[in-house]
Amino acid sequence: MHSFTLSKALQKSRSVIKIGFAFSITISAWACAQTQVRTPILQATETITVDAISDEKAWQLAQWRQVDQLLLGENLEAEDFTGRYKLLWDTAALYMLLEITDDVLIDTHPDPLIKYWDDDCVEIFVDEDGSGGNHQFTFNAFAYHVGLDRNVSDMGPTLKSTDSTVQTYNEHIQSQWTRSPQTQVITWELKISLFDDTFLPGADAKPTKLSRNKEIGFMLAYCDADKAVNGESTREHFIGSYPIEGINGNKDLGYIDASVFEPMILK
Incomplete structure (x- = not known):
């Protein structure tokens, strides 16, 4: 018992x-x-002029971060592409300084609504509130493609339809780039306005006013096109700034899921 x-x-x-x-x-x-550990973004101590010169002292305080995660493609050599970037912010926007080495620049699609990802372009992933989640056909987050002609392309719904369609968002990102005459170094400087998930084109949307301790999701990538076949280029490599754990070997998930963006915080 x-x-x-x-x-x-x-x-x-x-x-x-x-x-x-x-x-x-x-x-x-x-x-x-x-x-969750969030990467800090320093506040700019002066006005940033988007001219690809980056002579403001504020840039000296920001740390370089590498663009070295191969998301698509094979056999990427340093002679073909290297990249690094810095971020700053003020109440109006994020600011990015991007320095890349690219031996070949190609843009064979003059229409920014057609195969923009198959030209050399900077791809900027932004989740305004850092909430993550699917955004492929919504404005829960953005996957901006900034072309060499500085047009900004992405997909999303419109005022008239919830169906996602390719559109330009040139009012969201201001950019300028220069190429060194002595080397293959290209310097980009960009001003990135942040919009929340209520954004709709043509709805008189206002960018978010930024402040300290705001959490966002962010990732940078570069579409590297080196060859043109029958006059049309294709993306050879896709290089990102943040490691992504692939699904069945596929790491090209940024345009679908904002949860793979790097968590960041404004300081």
């Missing part, structure tokens, strides 16, 4: 321990999610 009672007590004790252990793991996972 006593042995049976003791055995049941031990089983009950073990069950409580298991439940407590599982609860502890759940709490720990929740705590990790709440304390």
Whole structure:
């Protein structure tokens, strides 16, 4: 009788321990999610002029971050492409300084609504509130393609339809770039206005006013096109700034899921 009672007590004790252990793991996972490390973006200490000269002292305070994650393509050599970037912010926008080395620049699609990803272009992924999630056919986040002609292309719904269509968003990003006459170094400078998920083209939307401790999602990538076949270029490499864990080997997920963006915070 006593042995049976003791055995049941031990089983009950073990069950409580298991439940407590599982609860502890759940709490720990929740705590990790709440304390996610976010990359800081420094506030600009002066007005940034978008001229690809980057002579403002504020740029000297920002750290270079590498663009070195191969998301598509094979056998990427340093002679073909290298990249690094910096970010700053003020109440109006994010500012990006991008320095790349690219041995070949190609733009064979003059229409910014047609195969813009198959030309050399800068791709900027922005999630205004850092919430993550699917954005392929919505404005939950943006995947801007900034072409060599400085047109800005992406997909999304319109005022007239919830169907996603390719459009230009030139009012969202102001850019300028220069190429060194002595080397293959290209310098981009960009002003990126942030819009929340209520944005609709033509709806007189206003960009978000930025402030300290605002959390966002951000990722940068470069579409590298080196060859043109029958007068038309195709993307050879796609290089990102943040590691992505692929699904069945596919790492090209930024245009679909904002959860793969780098978590950042304005400081």
